[in-house]
Amino acid sequence: MLELIDFRLDRGSGVATYMQLVHQVKHALRLGALRPGDRLPTAKEVVDQLAINPNTVLKAYRELEREGLVAGRPGLGTFVQRSLGGASVTEHARLRAALAGWVRDARSAGLDPEDVEALFASVVLDSFRLTDRSGEDTA
Numbered sequence: 001m002l003e004l005i006d007f008r009l010d011r012g013s014g015v016a017t018y019m020q021l022v023h024q025v026k027h028a029l030r031l032g033a034l035r036p037g038d039r040l041p042t043a044k045e046v047v048d049q050l051a052i053n054p055n056t057v058l059k060a061y062r063e064l065e066r067e068g069l070v071a072g073r074p075g076l077g078t079f080v081q082r083s084l085g086g087a088s089v090t091e092h093a094r095l096r097a098a099l100a101g102w103v104r105d106a107r108s109a110g111l112d113p114e115d116v117e118a119l120f121a122s123v124v125l126d127s128f129r130l131t132d133r134s135g136e137d138t139a
Helices: 017-031 043-050 054-066 089-108 113-127
Strands: 070-073 077-080
Touching: 017 054, 043 054, 054 070, 054 077, 089 113
Parallel strands: none
Antiparallel strands: 070 077
């Protein structure tokens, strides 16, 4: 079977393992790597890949199901119910290429991965800062 998602864990991140799985599925949904009808790996497949407790995988899948993103089908597996994100695959590809160029520029300027993440997060937060009806910052 073609794997549509390859789970990875960052054991030093401080983020609960099940939440790392949830976040990775959501990222795959936003990027179009997972689409409605796709089957997630079985709990056994994830356990074999990551050497984690099966209950951790089941907890992640239950959270995704609670959010209406996936649904379990007894004997068949867990399937994607809906996508996330609004841009087309073409737009994602265009934006990814532009961002890759920006990251190359940042590396050339001497930024390390943590610097890039901090700068990117700062710009994203500034760009999406919520404003109240008067147009003033609420933060």
